[in-house]
Each structure stands twice: as C-alpha cells, then as structure tokens.
Amino acid sequence: MISLQNIEKVYRTNTVETLALNSISLDIAKGEFLSIMGPSGCGKSTLLNIIGLLDLPSKGAIKIADQKIDRLSDKQLAHFRNQKLGFIFQSYHLINDLQVLDNVELPLLYRSVSAKERKRLATEALEKVGLANRVKHFPNQLSGGQKQRVAIARAIVGRPEIILADEPTGNLDSAMGNEIMDILMQLNQKDGTTIVMVTHDENMAHKTHRLVRLFDGSQVQ
Numbered sequence: 001m002i003s004l005q006n007i008e009k010v011y012r013t014n015t016v017e018t019l020a021l022n023s024i025s026l027d028i029a030k031g032e033f034l035s036i037m038g039p040s041g042c043g044k045s046t047l048l049n050i051i052g053l054l055d056l057p058s059k060g061a062i063k064i065a066d067q068k069i070d071r072l073s074d075k076q077l078a079h080f081r082n083q084k085l086g087f088i089f090q091s092y093h094l095i096n097d098l099q100v101l102d103n104v105e106l107p108l109l110y111r112s113v114s115a116k117e118r119k120r121l122a123t124e125a126l127e128k129v130g131l132a133n134r135v136k137h138f139p140n141q142l143s144g145g146q147k148q149r150v151a152i153a154r155a156i157v158g159r160p161e162i163i164l165a166d167e168p169t170g171n172l173d174s175a176m177g178n179e180i181m182d183i184l185m186q187l188n189q190k191d192g193t194t195i196v197m198v199t200h201d202e203n204m205a206h207k208t209h210r211l212v213r214l215f216d217g218s219q220v221q
Contacts, residue, residue, distance in 0.1 A: 001029060
C-alpha cells in the first residue's frame with residue numbers, strides 16, 4: 001500500500017542545513033497497522049507528513065496505492081490526498097464555529113457529493129465513533145476524547161484506504177486514549193483500513209501490528 005525508497009529530507013536556511021530524515025526505506029502492506037516511535041525531534045512527524053504528501057522528500061521515491069507520487073502535479077496531489085488519505089492530529093484541528101456534523105462533512109466538500117449524501121456519510125461516520133447524538137454540538141461543548149472522535153469521523157468520512165494519525169492519544173488520559181485506540185483498531189480490523197500512527201506511548205504502539213523506531217532521522221528498528 002505504501003512504499004518509501006531511500007527517503008531523505010533536508011531543511012536548509014542561509015546558514016544551517018538540517019538532515020531530518022536519512023535514507024528511510026519502508027514498505028507498509030495493505031491492511032497493516034504500523035506505529036512509529038522515537039524521541040522528540042527524531043523525524044517522526046516529518047516522515048508522516050511525507051507519507052501524507054503534505055511535504056515532499058529531498059531525495060527518494062514514494063509510491064502509494066501503486067501510484068508514483070513524483071509524477072503528480074500539486075492539483076493531482078491534493079485530489080489524491082482527498083481520495084486516498086485520512087488525517088488525525090493530536091490537536092484535533094476542528095473548526096469551533098462549525099457544528100460537529102459540518103466539521104465531519106468538510107473533506108466531502110472537495111468532491112462531487114450532494115448535500116444530502118454528505119449529511120448521510122457524516123452521520124454514518126459519527127455513528128461509527130459513537131457520537132451520533134452530538135451532531136449539533138460545537139467543538140467547545142465536547143471533551144477532549146469526544147473531539148478526537150469527531151476528528152476520526154472526519155478522517156474516515158470519505159472512506160480512505162489509509163489513515164495517518166499523529167499522536168492521536170497524546171492529549172488524552174489513559175482511559176480516553178484506550179477508547180481512541182479501540183476505534184482505530186476496529187477500523188483496521190473490520191474495514192481493512194491501513195493505519196500509520198506516530199506515538200510516544202509504548203503501550204499504544206504495542207497494540208499495533210508492527211513498530212518502527214527512528215533516532216536522529218534514521219530508522220533503527
């Protein structure tokens with residue numbers, strides 16, 4: 001499903017050159033749940049952003065769902081992200097002025113989907129995460145765990161083949177964190193969704209199929 005070959009990422013300023021990722025090669029199978037761990041600043045989020053096509057590598061090749069990414073224009077990349085990928089962030093990134101249902105519908109606004117169908121799909125996604133009774137609430141009326149559930153519903157509303165989660169349990173207590181992990185595991189097991197998750201939590205990481213460790217931009221496990 002995801003293939004990275006000799007990925008390197010260098011950030012340059014006028015005076016400093018920083019090697020964020022060094023020769024990363026990684027194959028992730030369809031339906032796999034992979035976790036990425038490592039100390040702060042080791043390149044975890046950079047790697048996730050490159051897999052998510054939010055950033056491009058300085059060197060190396062990426063293939064996702066049999067599509068070579070280097071052949072796509074910016075417009076094609078945006079379309080590919082919208083169709084194939086769902087994103088979950090530690091800080092939720094919900095729009096406070098929009099009700100829960102409208103937040104979940106957002107990815108569908110970039111597709112040819114009718115308002116009626118958007119509402120149906122968003123309601124269905126919220127039912128999957130146990131928030132069907134919160135559709136008219138605003139984000140500031142929800143707990144942290146509920147906000148993350150909304151973020152998951154938004155990530156899955158377009159039925160992506162791949163979900164990329166950056167510290168999805170990082171702002172939650174252990175009980176809420178376990179609930180979020182249970183939802184992700186169900187999406188993986190029941191729907192066959194491929195999931196790549198960055199985490200600092202060893203317990204969460206060991207619930208996934210495979211663990212990759214980074215240190216100073218290099219893969220060490």
